[in-house]
Amino acid sequence: MATARELYEERLNRIKTAVALGKPDRVPVVPLGDSFCARHVGVKLSDFCTIPTLSNEVILKSFTSLGEVDGIQHASFYVHNLSTLWLAKLKIPGRDLPEDELWQVQEVELMKVEDYDVIIKDGFNKFIEKFFYDRLDNLGAKVQVFVESLSGAIKATEDLGIIPFSPAIATIPYEMFCGGRSMTEFLKDLFRIPDKVQAAMDVAMPEIIENTRQLCRALKPIAIWVGGWRAASEFLSPRLWKRFVLPYYKELVQAVVDEGVIPVLHFDSNWTRDLEYLRELPKGKCVFSPDGNTDIFKAKEILGDHMCIMGDVPAAMLSLGTPDEVHNYCRRLIENIGPSGFILAQGCDIPPNAKPENVKAMIESVKG
Amino acid sequence: MQAVRKLIVSAVAGIQEEKAISLVRNGLTKGIDPFVLLEEVRTGVEIVLERYNRGEYFLADVVMAADIYKHAQQVVLGPAGGTANYGRPQVVFGTVEKDIHDIGKNITIVTMRHYGLEVLDAGVNVSPRAFLEKLRQTGAPILCLSGLISDAYDSMKKTVCLVKKRLGKRRPVIIIGGLVNEVVCSYTGADYWAKNCTDGAELCIKLLKERGNSRCAAGSRAAK
Missing domain, CATH: 3.40.50.280 (Cobalamin-binding domain)
Known part of the structure; x- marks a missing residue:
């Protein structure tokens, strides 16, 4: 029987082969299921989302009980991390919501239009430090709990021979500003004060790049998420997308690649229109991870010889479908998107009310 | 007058807020019926929605066009002008x-x-x-x-x-x-x-x- 170390090497090789657009011995499966895992093993979401060490135990217990996964996308979960990405307040189970309800981001205008000037004048890190303290209830102190626990979560995952694939997240200024301003206000800013928004982005970008480089050096992960949610093509005209979105992803992705880390383009919503532009990112170094809204078959057609694709069993299928439906969909992905340059996963995140037998069917489908 | 009205439609359809609002103000000073002006803004918004349906425009365009309409309403009817009565909604x-x-x-x-x-x-x-x-x-x-x-x-x-x-x-x-x-x-x-x-x-x-x-x-x- 293979040792955990041998399993780790075998699985890492499988994943790396897929990322390099090669054909592994079989398609790797690397799921993410934060809230699902908690419900699956009977841990309250209020505890799961606020105790990072517990979240790591729960994720590992859930997935290892459902089959053989090659890796997991996140080694642990901490709800306050969402505020660092979207500069937004949250509704948290056990605090603002019943104990077993899903955490949610509050869509309010927490970042004011004047804040663009503050960023341009003072720099992004200085702005964000004050923003976290004043408007997000001393968020900087809260996230320390996660930071201090992360290396332990990564080690616990590796000790089971499982790859802690992408344990951290970075994103572009667009996403952070959009979350902080609220989507409708931010979209209007792009029309009303485009030069100011761009100036603030251009000040923020080198600091975000440096922060991301430091993160990569400290954590030495195999991959990190480069997240995209509301920067999706479906929300913006090509003119705005090419100005406020694409150049920033190119820069961030290149920095991550330069650090020897795989950028996983965790791209929610529909990016089909602009897939062609993703060919401008480094070949054989990135993973494109759509959530079920982008046409993954189109992605294969356009990006298949350039970038590994990961996905995209839809949330609704995992919640409402049957194991047979999940198996058939996964096989279709494996045979048509794979077997080279493909990693099987859910689209975005396995939802809390997914049926465990459906998740099991997804994990087992890689075996045929 | 007809020219101003056409320009309003075209400015809104092109998501040009400043131009659209300035044309509405201009129309008011020329004595054009405020509701006629607002109807032209609405026509512009409808063109935006049609383009969205055809995949030529995107969500950001719809959000902005809706805000141009709101802005025009305020210019024409005053700050409370946009408040509608939805006592019997559909x-x-x-x-x-x-x-x-x-x-x-x-x-x-x-x-x-x-x-x-x-x-x-x-x-x-x-x-x-x-x-x-x-x-x-x-x-x-x-x-x-x-x-x-x-x-x-x-x-x-x-x-x-x-x-x-x-x-x-x-x-x-x-x-x-x-x-x-x-x-x-x-x-x-x-x-x-x-x-x-x-x-x-x-x-x-x-x-x-x-x-x-x-x-x-x-x-x-x-x-x-």
Whole structure:
């Protein structure tokens, strides 16, 4: 029987082969299921989302009980991390919501239009430090709990021979500003004060790049998420997308690649229109991870010889479908998107009310 | 005068806010009927929605066009000018219990109002009983349920069940939107699902026409 170390090497090789657009011995499966895992093993979401060490135990217990996964996308979960990405307040189970309800981001205008000037004048890190303290209830102190626990979560995952694939997240200024301003206000800013928004982005970008480089050096992960949610093509005209979105992803992705880390383009919503532009990112170094809204078959057609694709069993299928439906969909992905340059996963995140037998069917489908 | 009116339509359709508002102000000083000016802005917004439907425009364009209309309303009618009376709405619209997302709901409501629909915004995290109460108060012929998390499926299902059980044949047509598809529609028992804001608005127009709702036929200039 293979040792955990041998399993780790075998699985890492499988994943790396897929990322390099090669054909592994079989398609790797690397799921993410934060809230699902908690419900699956009977841990309250209020505890799961606020105790990072517990979240790591729960994720590992859930997935290892459902089959053989090659890796997991996140080694642990901490709800306050969402505020660092979207500069937004949250509704948290056990605090603002019943104990077993899903955490949610509050869509309010927490970042004011004047804040663009503050960023341009003072720099992004200085702005964000004050923003976290004043408007997000001393968020900087809260996230320390996660930071201090992360290396332990990564080690616990590796000790089971499982790859802690992408344990951290970075994103572009667009996403952070959009979350902080609220989507409708931010979209209007792009029309009303485009030069100011761009100036603030251009000040923020080198600091975000440096922060991301430091993160990569400290954590030495195999991959990190480069997240995209509301920067999706479906929300913006090509003119705005090419100005406020694409150049920033190119820069961030290149920095991550330069650090020897795989950028996983965790791209929610529909990016089909602009897939062609993703060919401008480094070949054989990135993973494109759509959530079920982008046409993954189109992605294969356009990006298949350039970038590994990961996905995209839809949330609704995992919640409402049957194991047979999940198996058939996964096989279709494996045979048509794979077997080279493909990693099987859910689209975005396995939802809390997914049926465990459906998740099991997804994990087992890689075996045929 | 005709030239100013045409320019307003074209400025709004091109999402040029400053130009559109300046033309509206210019029209007012020339003595053009304020409501005529506002109708031209509305026509511009309708062109934006048509382009969105054809895939030429995107959500940001719709959001901005709606705000240009709001801005023009304020210029023409004063700060309170846009307040409408939705005492007898055609649509009751809310985000279902356990879900606090209002982004999809709000954008769709704005779009529906531009299509001439009278919509009551029931808010977010709305319980099945609260939806039922709103329907009883208003007698609205359409109920729209929004949800952007998968936990919303069960809330939608509960709402649909309660409405069907309590209102029987007097129940409204129920449309769901957000993170939904055919399978979710079937699971919840809703009558229809909408894939985006204009799809939802056009479906409501069609349904109201089929029900012979004259208020809609008169008020919905964008209905095709």
